[in-house]
Amino acid sequence: MNIAIIDYGAGNVQSVLFALERLGFTGKVTSDANEINTADKVIFPGVGEASSAMKMLHEKGLDKVILQLKQPVLGICLGMQLLCKSSEEGNAKGLGIFDIAxxxxxxxxxxxxxxxxxxxxxxxxxxxxISEKEYMYLVHSFYAPANEYSIATTNYGIEYASAIQKDNFYGVQFHPEKSGKAGELILKNFLNLESK
Known part of the structure; x- marks a missing residue:
């Protein structure tokens, strides 16, 4: 299986690569549009600040590449947030795949x-x-409010969407690559998804 991990300078790419290896898969860290377009699955990781991460995506032309992807795409942490319309972090304008602020x-x-x-x-x-009330590892200061795309919920003083889905795009606020066996199962499930 051909797995592309989008490289735009704001990713937790090593831990994602190691998690894939533990599952018996090899990911390719790339910013090449053709490699991303032709991959079977695309992982969009992210650690850092939203507005500067969007700037790096624009500079590499990766914002346009992501919007056109038809295969299953998984945004992790900041990657999930950048798939949304906007973020209060740096007043960033996101990719707008999800109509979520x-x-x-x-x-x-x-x-x-x-x-x-x-x-x-x-x-x-x-x-x-995965069991209801399974534990996942999270590190974040910003969140997606409960919304129509929510496929998992977490409570941290308020209930928020800890995973979202629209068409071939999936996003998880938690880090499956750092969430033990349950997190690895989520990654495996993603790799097993059929292309739409």
Missing amino acids: IKKFSNQMKVPQMGWNTIYNLKSSLFDG
Whole structure:
């Protein structure tokens, strides 16, 4: 299987590569439009700040590439947030695949949310074999409010969408590559998805 991991300078690419290797797959870290377009599956990782990450996507022309992808795409953490319409982080304009405005957690909460929290209301084959209230590893200060695309929910003072899906695009706020066996199963489920 041909797996492209989008390289735009804001990714947690090593931990994703290692998780794929543990599952017996090899990913290719690339910013080449042709390699991304022709991959069977595309992973869009992200760690960092939204507005500067969007700037790097624009500079490499990867924003246009991502919008045209037809195979299954998985956005992780910041990658998920960049698939959305906008983010309060740096007043960033996102890719707009999901009509969701990413918000900052209120000052009353400990930010970032860092560590293990549960996911529930699971609604996708991405979560085949995953129990309701399974623990996942999260590190983030911004979140997607509950919305029509939600396929998993997490509670951190408020309920928010910890995973979203629209057509061939999937996004997870948590880090499956750092979430033990359950996280690896989610990655495996993603790799097993049929192209639409």
